[in-house]
Amino acid sequence: MSEFKETFNSSLGKKLIMALTGLFLCTFLIVHLGGNLLLFKNDDGYAFNVYANFLTHFPPIEVIAYILYLCILVHTLYAIILTVKNRKARPVGYAVTASDNASWNSKNMGLLGSILFLFIVIHMNDFWYNYKYTDKVGFKEYRTDLSSGITQSADFMPASAKFENSVSTENNTEIVRVKDLHARVQHSFGNLIYVIFYVIAMVAVAFHLKHGFQSAFRTLGWVHRKYTPIVEFIGTWFFAIIMPIGFALMPIVYYFTRS
Amino acid sequence: MSANNLNLTLKVWRQKNAQTAGKFVTYKAENISPDMSFLEMLDVVNESLVHKGEDPIHFDHDCREGICGMCSLYINGHPHGPKRAITTCQLHMRSFHDGQTITIEPWRASPFPVIKDLAVDRSAFDRIQQAGGYVSVNTGGVPDANEIPIPKVIADEAFNSATCIGCGACVAACKNASAMLFVSAKVTQLGMLPQGQPERYRRVQSMVAQMDAEGFGNCTNTGACEAECPKEIKMTNISRMNNDYFSAKLFRSEELHEQSQGEG
Numbered sequence: 001m002s003e004f005k006e007t008f009n010s011s012l013g014k015k016l017i018m019a020l021t022g023l024f025l026c027t028f029l030i031v032h033l034g035g036n037l038l039l040f041k042n043d044d045g046y047a048f049n050v051y052a053n054f055l056t057h058f059p060p061i062e063v064i065a066y067i068l069y070l071c072i073l074v075h076t077l078y079a080i081i082l083t084v085k086n087r088k089a090r091p092v093g094y095a096v097t098a099s100d101n102a103s104w105n106s107k108n109m110g111l112l113g114s115i116l117f118l119f120i121v122i123h124m125n126d127f128w129y130n131y132k133y134t135d136k137v138g139f140k141e142y143r144t145d146l147s148s149g150i151t152q153s154a155d156f157m158p159a160s161a162k163f164e165n166s167v168s169t170e171n172n173t174e175i176v177r178v179k180d181l182h183a184r185v186q187h188s189f190g191n192l193i194y195v196i197f198y199v200i201a202m203v204a205v206a207f208h209l210k211h212g213f214q215s216a217f218r219t220l221g222w223v224h225r226k227y228t229p230i231v232e233f234i235g236t237w238f239f240a241i242i243m244p245i246g247f248a249l250m251p252i253v254y255y256f257t258r259s
Numbered sequence: 260m261s262a263n264n265l266n267l268t269l270k271v272w273r274q275k276n277a278q279t280a281g282k283f284v285t286y287k288a289e290n291i292s293p294d295m296s297f298l299e300m301l302d303v304v305n306e307s308l309v310h311k312g313e314d315p316i317h318f319d320h321d322c323r324e325g326i327c328g329m330c331s332l333y334i335n336g337h338p339h340g341p342k343r344a345i346t347t348c349q350l351h352m353r354s355f356h357d358g359q360t361i362t363i364e365p366w367r368a369s370p371f372p373v374i375k376d377l378a379v380d381r382s383a384f385d386r387i388q389q390a391g392g393y394v395s396v397n398t399g400g401v402p403d404a405n406e407i408p409i410p411k412v413i414a415d416e417a418f419n420s421a422t423c424i425g426c427g428a429c430v431a432a433c434k435n436a437s438a439m440l441f442v443s444a445k446v447t448q449l450g451m452l453p454q455g456q457p458e459r460y461r462r463v464q465s466m467v468a469q470m471d472a473e474g475f476g477n478c479t480n481t482g483a484c485e486a487e488c489p490k491e492i493k494m495t496n497i498s499r500m501n502n503d504y505f506s507a508k509l510f511r512s513e514e515l516h517e518q519s520q521g522e523g
Contacts, residue, residue: 007508011439011477012467012501082477086435089476091369095270095283096362098336102481107434109479215480221502223495 011085012219014078019216021075026213026239028068029205033246040253044153045182046142053165053178056132076117083110105207106215112208119201126188131181135161140180146172155180189254202248210240265291265352268360269304271316277372277380283362286316293353297340298323298330300352317376323348325489328424331431332377333364338428338487346426346489366427368436370473383473384425384441390469391462392445394454407453414452421448422490429484429492435476440484442470443500444492450503460507467504 007013035055038048055061105112130136141156146169156177166177188194213235217223222231267288274281288304295303298320305315321329330347334340340350355361365373370383421444429440446463449455455462478497485494507513 003508010467010504011437011471011475012504013508015477015501016505082435082479086437086476089369089436089474090367092281092367094333094336094364094367096333096336096364098341101337101432101486102434102483106479106481107483211480218480218494218498219478219501221498221500221505223498 014082015219017078018075018082019219021071021078022212022216024068024071025075026209026216029239029243033243036250037246039182039185039250043151044142045140045180045185046151046153046176048182048185049140049142049178049180050176052131052181057165072117072120076113079110079113103211106211109208109211112204115201115204116208119197119204122197123201127181127184130184131179137179137181137184139163139177140183142176142178144174144176146174185250186254186258189251190258192255195251195255198251199248202244205247206240206244209243210236213239263293265293265355265357265359267291267300267355267358270360270362271377272364273316273376274365274373276375281373281376291352293351295352296323296348297332297334297350297352298348317374317378319378320348325349326424328426331366331379331381331426331428333366333431335362338366338431339426339489343486344489344491346424349489366431368427368430368475370436370438370475371427371430379427381425381427383475384427384438386473387438387442387466387469388425388445391458391465392449394449394458396454409452417448417451420444420451420492420496423448423488423492424490426489428487428489430475432483432487433476433478434481434483435479437478437484438470438473438475439478439497439500440488440492440494442466443496446500446503447496450499460503460511460513463500463503464507464513467500 008017035051036048038051039045041047055065139156139158140153142151142153144151158177163177165179166175168175189198214228214232217228217231222228265288269286269288270283271286272281273284286304286308288300291300291303298318301316301318308315319329319331321327323330325346325348328346330339332339332347334347334350339345339347340354342350342354363377365371365377366379366381371379371381374380423441423444425441427438427441430436430438433440446466449462450459480494480497482494485492
C-alpha cells in the first residue's frame with residue numbers, strides 16, 4: 001500500500017491524478033451537452049424535465065454523480081498542490097519573460113480553471129442544490145393524449161411537501177408530474193449578467209480543454225505519431241470549439257427568445 | 260572599427276552569493292562587433308570592469324562551441340537568447356540591434372541556487388544522473404561493433420535524446436521550473452536501447468525520485484522547454500518517461516532500488 005502512496009505522491013503520480021480526473025470530467029461534458037440539447041426541444045420543457053427527473057432518481061447515475069463531484073474537488077485540490085509546489089521551485093521570478101515559446105492558455109490553466117471552479121459553484125447551486133434540496137423549483141404536469149400524441153402542460157401544486165414525481169395513465173391520457181427545472185433555466189437565462197457570465201465560462205472551458213485534453217494524454221504517456229494528431233483534432237474541434245459553442249448557445253438562445 | 264559596431268545597454272543580475280539578495284545593475288557595452296559571440300561581448304564588458312577595479316560579472320562557460328552545456332544566461336526572456344536551437348556561446352551579437360537594452364538573468368529555480376551573479380549550481384542534474392542515468396557493463400572481451408541489431412528509428416530516437424547537454428534551459432524556460440525534459444531525455448537515451456533494458460524500470464523510478472527530491476516543479480505540457488532547448492529535445496520524451504514510470508510503478512513487480520547504495 002505504501003508503494004501506491006509513494007507513486008501518487010510523486011510528481012508524475014500527481015500529474016496522473018490530474019489527467020485521469022480531467023479526462024473523466026471531459027467525458028461527463030459530452031453526456032451533459034447531449035442531455036441539455038433537450039433544452040432546444042420546443043415542448044415547454046417536457047423532455048428536459050423528464051430527463052432531469054431521471055438523472056436525480058436513477059441510483060447508478062446518483063453514484064456516478066458523486067464520483068463526478070469528487071473528481072471536480074480532487075482535480076481542483078491537486079491543481080492547488082501542484083501550483084504551490086511549482087511556485088516553490090521558482091522563488092525568485094524573471095524580470096523579462098517570453099510569450100512566444102508556449103501558448104497563452106497552456107500557461108494560464110490555473111486562471112482558466114479558477115473561472116471554471118467559480119462557474120461550477122454558481123451553476124451547481126442554481127440547478128443542482130436548489131433542485132434537490134430546496135422547494136424553489138415548482139412542479140409541472142404534462143398530459144399526453146395517447147391516441148393523438150399531443151402533450152399539454154400546466155403548473156402543478158403537489159398536495160404533499162414530500163411529493164417528487166409521478167407517472168399515471170387515466171382515460172387514455174398519460175399524466176407526468178415532475179419538477180419544472182426548465183422554468184428555472186428560463187428564469188436564469190433571462191438575466192443578462194448571468195448569460196454573459198455563462199458565455200465567459202464557456203470561453204474559459206474552450207481554452208482550458210484546448211490545452212488540457214491533449215495534455216492529459218501526454219501525461220498518461222499516450223503520445224504516438226499516428227494517434228496524437230487524432231487526440232489533438234478531437235481536443236480542438238470537439239472540446240474547444242463545438243462543445244463550448246453548444247453550451248453557450250443555450251443561455252444565448254433562451255435570452256433572445258424569452259417571453 | 261566597423262561602422263556597424265553596436266552600442267548596447269545591459270541590465271545584468273548581480274548577486275554576491277546564494278545567501279544575499281541580488282539586484283539588476285546597468286552597464287554600457289560600447290563598440291561591440293556584431294561578429295562577437297554573446298560571451299565574447301561579456302568578456303569585453305568584464306575587461307573594462309577589471310580596468311576600473313570593479314568586480315567582473317560571473318557567468319558559466321567552457322567549450323564555447325555549443326556542446327558542453329556549461330553556458331547558461333536567460334537573455335531577454337529566453338534561455339540561451341532569442342534564437343532557436345543554439346546555446347549562449349553560439350549566439351552572436353548580430354542578433355541584436357544598435358541601442359538595444361539586453362536583460363541578462365541567471366536560470367531561476369530553487370534547485371539551481373545562484374553561486375554568484377549569473378552562475379548557478381546545476382549539480383542537482385548530476386545527482387539525478389547518478390541516481391540511475393547509466394548502464395552497468397560487465398568487463399570481458401570487446402564485443403564486435405553492431406553486434407546487437409537496433410532498428411534505425413530506435414537508434415535515431417535514442418541518439419536525438421542523447422544530444423541533451425544538460426544545460427538546464429528546459430528548467431529555466433518552464434513556468435513551473437520542471438526538469439522533466441532533461442530527465443526524460445536521459446531516461447529515453449538509455450531506455451530505448453538494448454543495453455539499457457536491464458535497468459530500464461529501476462532507472463526511471465530512481466531518476467524521477469531524485470528529481471522530486473531536488474525540488475523541481477511539475478510539468479504542465481506547455482512546450483516552452485522544447486521550444487527553448489538548444490538541442491531541440493522533444494517533449495515526446497516526457498510522455499515516454501511517464502509511460503515507463505507508470506508501467507514500473509503500477510504494473511511491474513520490480514522495486515525501487517535503494518538510493519543511498521548507489522549502483523547495485
